[in-house]
Amino acid sequence: MKVALLYNLNRGQSEHETEFDLPITINALTNALSKEHEVIPIECIRDFSCWITRLVLEKPDIAFNVAEGFVGTAREALYPAICEQLDIMYTGPGPTELLICHNKALTKRFLTGSDVPLLWSRLLNFPEELDFLRVEKVSFPLIVKLNSEGSSLGLDDHCIVHSWNDLTRQVEKVWNKYKAGILIEQYVEGIDLSTTFIEGMGVYGPVQYTYPHGSIYDYRLKSIDNYLVGVINPKDVKPEKIREILELTQSIVCQLGMKGYGRADFRLDTNTNQLYLLEMNAQICFHPDGAFVLGVINNSKYTYDDIVLNIVRYAAENSERINNSGMRQV
Numbered sequence: 001m002k003v004a005l006l007y008n009l010n011r012g013q014s015e016h017e018t019e020f021d022l023p024i025t026i027n028a029l030t031n032a033l034s035k036e037h038e039v040i041p042i043e044c045i046r047d048f049s050c051w052i053t054r055l056v057l058e059k060p061d062i063a064f065n066v067a068e069g070f071v072g073t074a075r076e077a078l079y080p081a082i083c084e085q086l087d088i089m090y091t092g093p094g095p096t097e098l099l100i101c102h103n104k105a106l107t108k109r110f111l112t113g114s115d116v117p118l119l120w121s122r123l124l125n126f127p128e129e130l131d132f133l134r135v136e137k138v139s140f141p142l143i144v145k146l147n148s149e150g151s152s153l154g155l156d157d158h159c160i161v162h163s164w165n166d167l168t169r170q171v172e173k174v175w176n177k178y179k180a181g182i183l184i185e186q187y188v189e190g191i192d193l194s195t196t197f198i199e200g201m202g203v204y205g206p207v208q209y210t211y212p213h214g215s216i217y218d219y220r221l222k223s224i225d226n227y228l229v230g231v232i233n234p235k236d237v238k239p240e241k242i243r244e245i246l247e248l249t250q251s252i253v254c255q256l257g258m259k260g261y262g263r264a265d266f267r268l269d270t271n272t273n274q275l276y277l278l279e280m281n282a283q284i285c286f287h288p289d290g291a292f293v294l295g296v297i298n299n300s301k302y303t304y305d306d307i308v309l310n311i312v313r314y315a316a317e318n319s320e321r322i323n324n325s326g327m328r329q330v
Contacts, residue, residue: 003037003312004060004088005029006044006051006067006079019068019149025287032308033064044079046070056086062316063090064308066286073148073181076102076283089319091311092260093282100256101282103148104183107256111277115251119267119276121185123147127175130168139186143216144170147181155216160187188269188276192217193234195249196295198261198307200314203249205295206242206266208234231294237268245275252280261311263292 007029010020026041033039040058044051044067055063063083069075077095084095093101100106105123112118122133140162145155161167167184174182195205209217210230217229234242249264263281268274284292288304296302302310 001037001061001312001316002058003033003039004055004058004063005033005039005041006055006063006065006090007041008068008070009043016070021066021285022287025066025285028288028304029064029066029286029308032305033312035305036309037312044069052082052086055082055088060088062312062319063088064312065090065092066283068283073103074099089315091315093262094259097256097258097260097262098282101262101280104145104279105147105181107280111252111255114255116248116255117274117276119186119188119278121183124171124182124184127168127171127182130171133184134164140167141187142167143185143187144174145183145185146174146178147183149178149180160216188267188274189271190267190269191234192278193237193245193266193268193275194231194291194295195245195264195266196261196292197249197253197258197264198296198311199259200318201296201302201307201310203246203253204299205249206234206237206245207231207291207295207298208237209291231289231291233298241268241273241275248275248277252277256280258282260315261292263295 005026007026008020009026010017010022030039030041040060042051042054042058065079065083067079069078077098080090080092080098081095083090100110105121108118108121124130142161144159144161144167158166158170158173161170171182171184192209193206194209195203197203208231210232211217212228245266248266252258252264253262258280261284263284265278265281267276267278269276286293286308293304293307296307297304
């Protein structure tokens with residue numbers, strides 16, 4: 001098949017590019033796809049008319065979509081939506097899943113009342129809304145994070161707060177820089193675990209992030225000091241807890257109606273041995289040494305190429321198409 005690889009390239013020119021894929025990832029995807037397909041790499045630059053025109057002219061059989069977008073809370077959902085309007089099959093989650101999962105508060109709202117354990121949290125659309133929290137019995141410590149960003153944007157040395165003064169100061173700092181929704185969430189000491197879901201293959205993991213300093217996987221560790229971060233199979237997590245996290249991941253996938261693939265991030269409270277979902281990632285990174293890939297490779301016989309080619313194969317066999325009458329058909 002002819003496969004259009006849709007991506008945004010991280011050239012390291014700004015913080016905004018942190019979400020974009022590095023050349024090593026695009027090269028790895030291209031090499032894997034080339035084993036069975038003709039690959040057409042298409043960088044989705046800000047000149048939308050340019051890359052959309054090329055996408056139309058190339059007439060691919062399917063698009064392998066890893067594009068992140070530039071601005072707005074719905075930026076990730078744009079690319080599969082465009083593919084749908086052009087009647088082009090694509091890999092990965094659809095616009096609805098991407099829209100929901102890119103919004104941490106909305107994801108939690110969908111899962112509230114289910115079997116998925118969630119930490120207490122509140123969404124602030126403006127810093128002034130902090131006043132409404134003062135009437136609640138808020139327990140510190142808390143963590144202040146952006147509601148609709150990935151790659152730990154907004155997480156720094158001061159994001160864990162222990163008082164109202166610290167909370168007010170951090171919320172104002174994050175708001176002044178990003179002018180975007182802020183999620184305030186209960187903070188627990190523990191370890192970060194991640195699981196991988198791939199439609200047609202199953203749920204794999206978990207893997208654990210390891211880092212030499214601090215207690216969270218913050219922005220500096222995800223960008224400047226990423227070489228210090230390890231992704232390993234957890235050594236001190238008991239088999240029953242591993243089964244629990246895999247079952248929870250499958251439950252989340254079903255409740256959110258996830259298609260294609262996804263990565264679930266959990267916090268394991270080391271004091272109580274309680275798992276908590278932090279977020280479900282619908283648009284993930286295919287870096288060969290990333291958590292999504294290693295979650296599979298470390299726990300199965302599959303290789304990187306197997307993962308990528310299986311994703312294309314499953315999408316081609318099962319993707320919904322839109323016929324001329326506007327009705328969806330398999």
